[in-house]
Amino acid sequence: MRTALLGGLLLLLAFTAISQxxxxxxxxxxxxxxxxxxxxxxxxxxxxxxxxxxxxxxxxxxxxxxxxxxxxxxxxxxxxxxxxxxxxxxxSRDIKLNQRVDELAEVEVKTTREDRNIKETQMGVVKLEMKNLKKIPVVFGETDIIKALTLQPGITTVGEGAGGFNVRGGRVDQNLVLLDGMPIYNTSHLLGFLSSINSDALSGVTLYKGGIPAQYGGRLSSLLEMNTKSGNAEKLTGSVGVGLITSKVVLEGPILKDKVTFMVAGRIAYPNFMINQFPSPTDKSKAFFYDLNGKVQYKLNAKNILTLNSYRSFDNFKFADDTLYYAKTQNLSLQYSSLISKSLTLNFQGIYSNYDFGTQGYRKDYEFTLNSRIRHNELRAFALYTPKEQIKTEVGINAIDYKINPGDLKPDVSTSSIITLNLPQEFAREISPYINIDWSITSKISMQVGARYSIFQNRGPKTVFAYAEGESRTNQSITDSISYNKNQTIKQYGGIEPRLSLRFAITKNSAIKLSYNRMRQYLHLISNTTAISPVDFWKVSDTHIPPQIADQLSIGIFKNFKDNTYETSIEAYYKDIQNLVEYKNGARLYFNPNIETELVSAIGKAYGIEGSIQKNKGRLKGSISYTYSRTLARVESDYASEQINRGDWFPSTFDKPHNLALSIQHFLGNGWTFSSNFVYASGRPATYPDRTYRLLGKTVIDYSSRNLDRIFDYHRLDASLLKDTRKTPDQKRYTTVSLSLYNIYGRRNPYSIYFVRYNNAMRSYRLSVFGNIIPAVAVTYNF
The missing domain is CATH 2.60.40.1120 (Carboxypeptidase-like, regulatory domain)
Structure with a gap:
């Protein structure tokens, strides 16, 4: 007994010695x-x-x-x-690295490890290298985040000049877009021609198509996370750029050395010259926009940092001389980060976001202003705990307060025939605690597992109508109304949102990954157009409109070749969607106080396979990606007024089965780089008239089937030539000059097909945003 006890004591002492x-x-x-x-x-x-x-x-x-x-x-x-x-x-030791002079041919510093696609647990992730964006040929020569993303598999837009983007067939409102944690509700300038974020102000861009961590929720399709530069801690640096339709400036540096840094970026547009080059009913179309980014970071001490972020943008676009569209965004956030210990970090963030948008009419006797607004206030608190190198745990909670003004219409002059209309405001709260764990089980097996529980409350003041049971919701079927007081809960939704990602390494250079996501979305963009427009408006889930729910399952195979020179991947996914918002045939959406009478609930499914090959090293780099995907919806209803295509599955507006993108960058020497893109996409679904008939002496157009036709396929070739005047990578003052050609062979890609009645017959017309080659030049001076 004494021997066993002595042995146990020695073993305990040995274990203690080893652990210490x-x-x-x-x-x-x-x-x-x-x-x-x-x-x-x-x-x-x-x-x-x-x-x-x-x-x-x-x-x-x-x-x-x-x-x-x-x-x-x-x-x-x-x-x-x-x-x-x-x-x-x-x-603890801080390490400073010096740039290599012999890598001038690359003029590039990667911010991610070369084999991250193999080693990271998550799949369906796109990370953009900011220094490569300037090499991508784009319209008007303006570097654009959204255009760069559409070269990746599974990411599309509905057409030229369309606001927003679509991920794996999802709608534009199903993407959560964050800038330093602040929500961006308007992602485009000029009604969709350019991204609303100045890429020169950014340090990184990451898009999640699948494997979305539990920290994020509220949208079904994707998360786009953008972070601005933190500010040069050593000295004042910056850049000034002049392009065909914009000029921009970025400044960053220390305010108090080793204590306070700043970054400020601004961009202003003068697109009227280019607008006047396009056909127009009159010469009175005009446009203007600007955006501003700011960041101040204060290092209180070695363990505590306070960061102030801000973003502001403004757009207006005037068609001819009778209508002006405008949009304004104001965002502000304050974040406090504290390193409690080597393994524990605490973060707190307060966010204010206000998005204003609408139209102004100038037609004589019909002068008006139509204004909508969404205000988003949010508090976030989270802790990152790393007890071991192999395990990282994040626990947190975020609370959001929404205030939405769907629309106010008022006359601008006393002689206007427009009458004042005010839709009731909407109020809601969303609270979501979560936990997310990253665990490297072995060198070959890792997982990310998490859960998010969201609680959503639609709140008063508001009057809610009740409708007759067994009847379709219409104004005529209203049976009662209930009035709710301020802050009184009208309807509550909620549920758990599990997340799981798994990685199995096959060899050193290959891996298989699996992921499952459940997402809930309580905000809905109400629109009868294929792209975001200033007359769209946001709506929260309520008594009659439940939240959208999506379950996505993905699997992928990833393999690298020749010391990570080539990256290859194949991903397949299936998405099941509940409570999609669809519209009745002939729905009246704008200034309808009972909007639920025009909406129907649908189910949806999306599936596809994405393949890509990417070359990352050498003088010639590039990528090729192909996606086959389908996105379908179905309305199951017992009421004829709510049925769409007789209850059959029909293509979503964003269903584009075939998408191909090729991109190359060839370093020619002496600072010259040639780049080219080619893109091809299936035409999106459209609804054409089936027939016309005469009724009471008038010709009536019959649209009986939704989205069963398609516009023509889209394809385009672009090229650019970039000159970088640097002789060494650490050269402080240098210039870059970019010459680009967009739509080289002048393809008249159709944005839409519309029909006009002429002499009792129907004629079709193709609307193309660009029908010619668009040359551009941009110059940037860096210091």
Whole structure:
């Protein structure tokens, strides 16, 4: 007995000694020239096969046995840094890397590890390298986030000049777009020609098509996360750019060295010259926009950071001389981050967002202003806990308060024939606690598992109508009304949203991934157009309109070749959707106080397969992607007035089965880079008239089937030539000049087909936004 007890005691002492002989080595890796943090840097140690990578904040932390090590720090585009440490206690060390002069041919610093597509657990993720965006030929020579994303598989738009984007057949309102955590409800300038975010202000862009972490919710299809630069900590730097329709400036630097940094970016447009080059009923069409980004970061001490972010944009677009469309966004956020210990970080963020949009009419005797608004106030609190290198846990909660004004119509002059109309405002709250765990089980198996529980309350003041049972909802079937007081709960929804991603490494350079997401969406964009327009409006779920729910299952195979020079992937997905918002035939949507009488609930399904090949190294880089996908909807109703296509499945407006994108960038030497894109997409669904007939002496057009026709297929070729005047990568003052040709062979891609009655017969016409080649030049001076 004494022997067993002594043995157990010795074993306990040995275990204690072993556990106490492990210490942490941590720090932050930054660029020596500007103080910017560098994500995805590899930190390796002599004598062991393990290493670690810096996170998005440039930080790393690893536990190792007590010993002496040679530490090697590697990042693409930087000189290798090597030094010795004696790990006999916890050590924290900041590391500065110098750029490599011999990599001028790339003029590129990657912010993600080369094999992240194999090593990361998540799938369906697109990360844009910001320095590559300037090489992509785009319309008017303006660098554009959305246009760059549409070169990736599964991401499309409905056509040229269309606002918003569609992910895996989803609708434009099913994308959660965040800028430094702030929601962006308007993603486009000029009604869809350009992205509303100045790419020069951004440090990173990530789009999640699947495997969306539990931290995020509220939309069915995707998450687009954009982060602005944190500000140069060493000295004042910036750039000034002049293009065909815009000019922009970015400044960043220290306010108090090693304490306070700032970044400010602005862009202003002068597109009227280009507008006047297009056919128009008159020469009075005009447009204007601007956007501003700002960030101030205050390092209170080594462990606490306070960050203030702001964003503001304004658009107006005047068609001829009778109608002006406008949109205004004002966003502000304050975030506090605290490093409690080596393994625990706390974050708090307050967000204010206000989006105003509408139209003004100038037609004589019909002068009016139509205004809508959505206000979004949010509080977020979350903790990131890393007890071991292999496990990262995030726990948090966010609460959102919505106030929506669907529309106010008022005359602008006393002689106007327009009468004042005010739709009742809507109020709602959404509270969502969540937990998300990243776990590297072994070197070959990892998982990300999480859950989000959302609680949504539609609140008063409001009057809610009741409708007769067994009848379709119409104004005539109203049986009663109930009035609710301020802050009184009218209708509550909620439920759990599980998330799961799995990675199985087959070899060092290949992996299989699986993911499952459930998402709930309580906000709906009400629109009878195929793209976002200023007369659309947002609506919250209520007594008659339940939240949309989507379950998505994905599987993918990923393989790299020749030391990660080539990346290949094939992903397949299936999405089941409940409570889609569809519209009755002939629905009247605008200024309808009983909008539920025009809406019907539908079910939906989306499925597809996405393949891509990407070359990442060498003088010639590029990618090719192909997607086959279908998106279908179905309305099951016992009432003839609510049926669409007799209750059969029909294509969604965003159903485009075939999508192909090719992109190349060829480094020619001496700072010259040639780039080219080719895109092809199936024509989107459309509804053509089936027949015409005479009724009481008038010709009536019959549209009996929805979305069973298609407009013509879309295809386009672009090219650009970029000159970078740098002689060395660390050169501070240099110029880039971009020459681009958009739509080289002048394809008249149809945006829509419309019909006009002429002499008791129907004639069809094709509307094309661009029917000619669009040349452009842009010059940027960096300092």
């Amino acid at each position: 002989s492990r210490f942490s080595f941590s720090g932050t890796v930054t660029d020596a020239s500007n103080g910017q943090v560098i994500p995805g840097v590899g930190v390796f140690f002599s004598g062991i096969t393990r290493g670690t990578l810096t996170d998005s904040s440039g930080k790393f932390s690893i536990y190792l046995p007590k010993s002496g090590y040679v530490v090697t720090v590697r990042a693409l585009g930087y000189r290798v840094e090597t030094f010795n440490i004696n790990l006999n206690q916890n050590i």
